[in-house]
Amino acid sequence: MTRGIRMELLTLLIVLLLSLGAGLLVQWLPMRHQPIATYPQRAPFLGGGTPDSHAWSRYHVRYYPMTLLLIAFEMEMMFMYPWAVVFVERA
Template sequence: MDGYFGSYALVGLLLVVGAGFVAVSFAANRLLRPHRPTPEKRRGYECGLDPAGGGWAQSHVRYYVFAFLYLIFAVDAVFLFPWATVFARPGFGAVTLAEMFVFLGIVAAGVVYAWRKGVLTWV
């Protein structure tokens, strides 16, 4: 498996082995599981209580905005911690520092935008 196409063959072989493992696992599960359906088992389950009401519930859009803001800060942390460890090594200078300040500026602009729109006020 040397050469240019050897690497692709290895990746293809790993994909085939992985897909085979998943297929064998699902087949073994289907063959070994107990299968005794009853009307009680087919009924919906809601925290130990009988289901009540319809299956449709509306959520306020504010929760999606909070989730989006969380993702912004999570991605910010994912980039800041590795950057801090790499920046401590010799050979990284002002360019790396400037790139991180540009990134932090974009994140800060997003936070200021959310603050000006009133998203960060708790209701």
């Protein structure tokens, strides 16, 4: 090997080692300062708190008409938007 190729490989090796070291340092520093949970009952579980209601609880029936109106107006806007764009372009 010539001296030039050896210097290039040495430079590449140094850059790779420095970037690997920087990556490991960036991963290690936050873990070092992370608080350790001392009591298991204080550790967060999934979302952190206890749920207010059961996962299969139903919504009150009074919300359904408003939901249907919302969906109807959203569908109307979905079909009206392309029409409005064409109307503005031709006007």
